[in-house]
Amino acid sequence: MSGQLAEKAVPETAVERESTPEQLTTLLAEGKADPSELREVSRVMFARLAVLEEGTQEYQYVRNSLIELNMALVRFAAKRFSNRADQMEDVLQVGTIGLIKAVDRFDPDYGVEFITFALPTIVGEMKRFFRDTSWSVRVPRRLQELRIDMAKASDALAAQLDRTPTVAELAERLGITEEEVLEAQIAANAYTASSIDAEASAEEDEGTSWVHRLGYEDPALEGVENLTALKPLIARLPERERTILAMRFGADMTQAAIGAELGLSQMHISRLLARTLKMLRSQLLAGA
Known part of the structure; x- marks a missing residue:
């Protein structure tokens, strides 16, 4: 009788109460199951899987x-x-891929707990995800990894020298050439991207955004090129035609005013302008 009471006094484990993986997982999440039970069940199941x-x-x-x-x-x-809360769903997905790989690769004969074997694989998948997706511009994997090594070396040298290390010092520390250091520094600029609407500098009172500093093609440049090309062509025109062009486009006079000034009819001025402009246009296009 006392033996029966003693047997009943021993509490059942979560594994004994709930045997399915889904139920045990729920118990672990609720804190009602000991993680050691998870390890024991996993050990038994891996032995079975083998x-x-x-x-x-x-x-x-x-x-x-x-x-x-x-x-x-x-x-x-x-x-x-x-x-990286905004990417947590993706992180969990790639972490699950890492877990699947760990399950497929694990061998109970390794002599280590599955947790010890699986965590590096899971974390490695997550880090690879950030390494492959965090760069704004795709750069070679070699430069991505070199950027990390260079950042560590730069911090170590800065603490040692009490100043920012030079390119030569970084190259010597990493055992690479100065050209490779410069290449990695340039590639590091592709790690993050900023909006062109963002302020160029927080210290500036006006808060000028980068978009206002970007260069653009000035449409007046084409006019400068055309005027430069037209200059020798106009110089070869008869004096009357040059005068009419100067009065029409330089002084902005009307055809009637030009005709009155030169003693010609407006119709005559119109024909002279049309003929002169057509000739100049054809010569300009021929020269282009």
């Missing part, structure tokens, strides 16, 4: 159950990237 034939229905069930059981690892790893 003797099953890949591709069978039972193999897929055990594999999927392992993935579901260990999703807490993905959420745990994602916490270190909590500052």
Whole structure:
């Protein structure tokens, strides 16, 4: 009788109460299950997975159950990237891919806990996601990795020298050429992009945005080119035609006023202008 009471006094574990992966995962999330139970169940299931034939229905069930059981690892790893809240859904997705890879690659004979094996793989997938998607302009992987190494070397040298290190010092520290350092520095500018509507400098009272500093093609430049090209052509015109052009386009006189000044009819001035402009246009286009 006392033995029966003692047996009943021993509390059941979560594994004994809830045996399905979904239920155990829920209990872990609610804090009602000991993580050691998760490790024990995972250990048993990996041992089972090792003797099953890949591709069978039972193999897929055990594999999927392992993935579901260990999703807490993905959420745990994602916490270190909590500052990227806007990308958290993507982070969890790539972390799940890392978990799946870890499940497929894990061998119980490794002699380590699955958690120890899986976390680096999950975090590695998340870091690779940020490395591949955070750059505003796509640059070679070599330069992406060199940027990280150069940032670490720059911080270390700055602390050691109490000043910003030179290109030569960075090159010596990293064991690369100065040209490679400069190339990495240029590539680093592609890591982030700012809106052209953003203020160019917070210190400026006017808050001028970059869009107001961007160069643009001045339409008047074409007029300057045309005037330069027309100058020798106009110089070859008869004096009367040159005078009419100067009065019409230089003094902005009407055809009637020009005719009155030169003693010609407005119709005559109109014909002379039309003929002169047509000739100049054809010569200008021929020269282009």
